[in-house]
Amino acid sequence: MAVTFTQFPSEVDLRFYKGYDLSFRVDLDISISGYVFDAQIVQDGVANIPFTITTSAYTPSGILYLSLSKELTSSITSSAKWYMDYTTPAGELKSMYMGILVAKERL
16 A cells, blocks of 8 residues: 655654565655665664665656665664655755654564
8 A cells, every 4th residue: 555745754654574574665756866865773772774775777767665674674673763864966964754663573
C-alpha cells in the first residue's frame, strides 16, 4: 500500500520485523540531479546505522530506494529513531522525514 506525504519535513514512523530485510521506496516526482541524500538510524549509545540509498534505473526520475539488511534490523533497539535529509545542489541542508522505528517480532 502506497503512502503519500506532500510536505517536508514529515514525521513517518516505520514498523518492521527484526531479523528481516527492510526496504522501501521514496518517489519525489522531481529531478534529483545534484541532490545528496542521507538517511540513518539513531540509537542511544550506539553508532548510527546508515540506510543504503540507491536510485532507480531512470535517474534523475526522483525515485530512491532505502534498505537495511536483516543483520542490521536485528540490532535495532526499541528506542531507535530515524531521519532522512537532503542537500540541494546549492548546498542547503534540508530535513525530509523523521520518526521512530517500531521493531516487531515475527510470530
